[in-house]
Structures are given as C-alpha cells and as structure tokens.
Amino acid sequence: MRVSVIVVNYGTAALTRAAVESVLSRDHGEISVDIHVVDNASPQGDAAQLADLQSDRVTIYPEKENHGFGRGNNLVLDKLAAQVSKPDFVFLLNPDARLRNNALERMATFLQKQPKVAAVGARITKPGIGARVAAFRFPNLVNEFSGAISFGPVDRLLRNKSVTIPADSATQAVDWVAGAAVMIRFDVLQAVGGFDPAFFLYYEEVDLMRRIKDAGHEIWFLAEAEVEHEEGAATKVSSSAPERRRKPxxxxxxxxxxxxxxxxxxxxxxxxxxxxxxxxxxxxxxxxxxxxxxxxxxxxxxxxxxxxxxxxxxxxxxxx
The missing domain is CATH 1.10.287 (Helix Hairpins)
Structure with missing residues (x-):
C-alpha cells in the first residue's frame, strides 16, 4: 500500500515539523509513505523554516497565497493525480496534530480490509484534556437549534440527534469525522472532485464527506487509531477555550x-x-x-x- 500524507501549514512551522516527524519516526510496516507539506504563504517565513524537510519522502510546496484548507489539499491532490503511480490512500493531517500510536498503519489496514469504507477518522486527544470529539452526525435544522439553545432538557431530549458523537465512543460508522486526522481512498477523492474550492476554512470536510456518502460509500471512526491535536493552534478557534471568543x-x-x-x-x-x-x-x-x-x-x-x-x-x- 501507498499512503500520501498532506499537511497544510499557515504560521505553525514548529508544529508542522513535529507533525511530519511524528510520521517519519514511526515504522508503518509494509506501507510506503510520502509526505506533502503546503505552506499557505505564511507571513513569518514558514516556507524557509520548513525547506530543510525536503527529501525523497517529503515534498514542500511554498505557495505565494493562502489557499485555505480545502484548496491547499486540492493542490497536492492534483499533483498526485498527475503521477503515473498513484497512492491508494491520502491521509490528511493537521499541522497541529501528531501521531500518538501507529495510527496511519491501523487506518490504512482498516480501509484495505473494508472495501465499502471510503474514509476513516482517528480518535483525537488534546494534551492535558484527553479525548476530544472526532466523530459527528451531519448538521441539520434540529441539531443546530439544539446546539444554539444549549439547554440541558433540550440536549437530553435530542441527544441522539446531536451533531457530536461522544469522544469515548467505540469504532463505528458515522456521518463524518474530524478533518484533523482522516484517511481517504484516493480514487474516491478523484471521483467526487476533491474539496469544493468555494470553502476557505470550516465545513469543507463536512461537505466532502457528505458527497462521499451520497456516492454510496461509508465513513468510519476508528477508536484504535490515536492522534494528538493542539486544536486551534493555527486558527485560534478552539471548542475547549474557557472564554467566549469571536468567530472568524x-x-x-x-x-x-x-x-x-x-x-x-x-x-x-x-x-x-x-x-x-x-x-x-x-x-x-x-x-x-x-x-x-x-x-x-x-x-x-x-x-x-x-x-x-x-x-x-x-x-x-x-x-x-
């Protein structure tokens, strides 16, 4: 098997380096792994700071504009599609995330053994906090209202319709998984056209996975694959922040x-x-x-x- 890892960086060079090294430092068995790092025109010279990572296994893309998350990934997907030998799977890894165990191998093996599954997400933990929500139901009219009112009796009444699925859940089929650590079949990504370029940031992975499911594929949360995530390091938007903040x-x-x-x-x-x-x-x-x-x-x-x-x-x- 071949897995291509994509990391899209913006202003988080040190974290991106740690993410890349967390992949390079692990033994992935018989899986061939190549890594692609897109620097979205970071204002602090991240491209230069990451240039020394370039190798036969790591490719750096020093971009002149900030493409956002989806378009940044599409840039690499287009490069991979032009290759004679294409990857079996693509692993999207946030720059502020890093492997905690042999997550990449476990996710690739799961996809290999489950032909109906097109995408699989890892269990995500945050340092000092523990497991974070990484599996979800698609947002709709009912659960958006429930999330907005955030009132105990309503939450309990609609708990089985909530967008979020408990962080301690077992491996299961879900609607979508966190884009911070998700592995997707490359041929399925090609078939659905990759990310919708209209999105700059947020909801692009929800849209992608909805299109994947609409095409007849399954999406799973794999609890045995673990990734540590410093949520909000790049965007400054974190669901665990104690104070209220303005959304971008x-x-x-x-x-x-x-x-x-x-x-x-x-x-x-x-x-x-x-x-x-x-x-x-x-x-x-x-x-x-x-x-x-x-x-x-x-x-x-x-x-x-x-x-x-x-x-x-x-x-x-x-x-x-």
Whole structure:
C-alpha cells in the first residue's frame, strides 16, 4: 500500500515539523509513505523554516497565497493525480496534530480490509484534556437549534440527534469525522472532485464527506487509531477555550454556503432563524443563572452580516 500524507501549514512551522516527524519516526510496516507539506504563504517565513524537510519522502510546496484548507489539499491532490503511480490512500493531517500510536498503519489496514469504507477518522486527544470529539452526525435544522439553545432538557431530549458523537465512543460508522486526522481512498477523492474550492476554512470536510456518502460509500471512526491535536493552534478557534471568543468571518460564510448548497436557501434560512431563536433563549437562560452565554462574542451581528445577508441575496459584510 501507498499512503500520501498532506499537511497544510499557515504560521505553525514548529508544529508542522513535529507533525511530519511524528510520521517519519514511526515504522508503518509494509506501507510506503510520502509526505506533502503546503505552506499557505505564511507571513513569518514558514516556507524557509520548513525547506530543510525536503527529501525523497517529503515534498514542500511554498505557495505565494493562502489557499485555505480545502484548496491547499486540492493542490497536492492534483499533483498526485498527475503521477503515473498513484497512492491508494491520502491521509490528511493537521499541522497541529501528531501521531500518538501507529495510527496511519491501523487506518490504512482498516480501509484495505473494508472495501465499502471510503474514509476513516482517528480518535483525537488534546494534551492535558484527553479525548476530544472526532466523530459527528451531519448538521441539520434540529441539531443546530439544539446546539444554539444549549439547554440541558433540550440536549437530553435530542441527544441522539446531536451533531457530536461522544469522544469515548467505540469504532463505528458515522456521518463524518474530524478533518484533523482522516484517511481517504484516493480514487474516491478523484471521483467526487476533491474539496469544493468555494470553502476557505470550516465545513469543507463536512461537505466532502457528505458527497462521499451520497456516492454510496461509508465513513468510519476508528477508536484504535490515536492522534494528538493542539486544536486551534493555527486558527485560534478552539471548542475547549474557557472564554467566549469571536468567530472568524469565514466560519459564518462557510456555514451558510454549506446549508444553502446541501439543503437549499429556504431550509438554510429556516435553520438560521432557529439558531438565532435558540441563541436568544440561551442568553436569557444564562443571564437568569448568572452564567456566560454559549454563543460566540458578537454572534447576532456577525451571523446577520456574514450568514443571513448572503442567504437573502445581499452582500456579506465581513470584518477580517
């Protein structure tokens, strides 16, 4: 078997180096492994810092613009497609992630033995915290409202419809897995056209895996494959951050684009309305309890400017 590893870097040269070395330092059995590192025009000269990694096993792509996650991966996928001998599987590894065990070998072996499975994700842990959610259900109108209201009785009522699947879950078929550590059949990636280049960051892996499932393939979470992930090291967006933070504008744009593309404009608008209603209820409940609301900072204004406006056919108003 041949596995091509892709790491897309932006401003995290030291972490990217650790991610690459975590792959190079392990014995992957009879699996041939090549690594491709895309530097998305990092402003601090990351390409130069990573240049010495170039070897017969590692290829560095010093880009002149920031392509985002999906387009950065597509750049390598196009290069691989042009090769005479193509990889069996592609392993997408975040720059702030590194192998904890022989995850790559376990994921490749799983795919080899399960021909109906097109993609498999690893169990993800965060230093000092433990296992993090890495397997998910597709987002929809119901679970987006549940996530926005973030209220115990509602959560318990809809726990089997939640987007997130518990971090301590066993190996199982799921809707999608975290893009921080996922292995995908190369021929399936080619068949579905890779990542949608319209996404800059966020929701691109959800969209890709939905298209993979729509094509008749399965996606699995493999608990036995473990990857350590410093979530948010590059984007500064972390689900475990104790304080409320403002989400970047591209998160909101990606949200509306995904829902509009997948379900249509009317469904996306209905979902947006329920999210706003849920967030308003959460604010009221949080104030009564003397707690912080669960919505990101400036959620209502940002959601209107960068998600709802495009759904209404108006120009988005971003802030970064």
């Amino acid at each position: 504008s591209y998160w909101y744009w990606s949200w509306q684009y995904y829902f509009r593309k997948t379900h249509g404009r009317a469904y996306a608008l209905a979902t947006a309305g329920l999210m706003v209603a849920g967030a308003m209820c959460n604010h009221i409940i949080a104030r009564i309890r003397g707690r912080q609301p669960s919505a990101p900072l400036r959620f209502f204004g940002d959601f209107w400017a960068m998600a709802i406006r495009p759904l209404l056919g108006l120009k988005a108003r971003g802030y970064d």
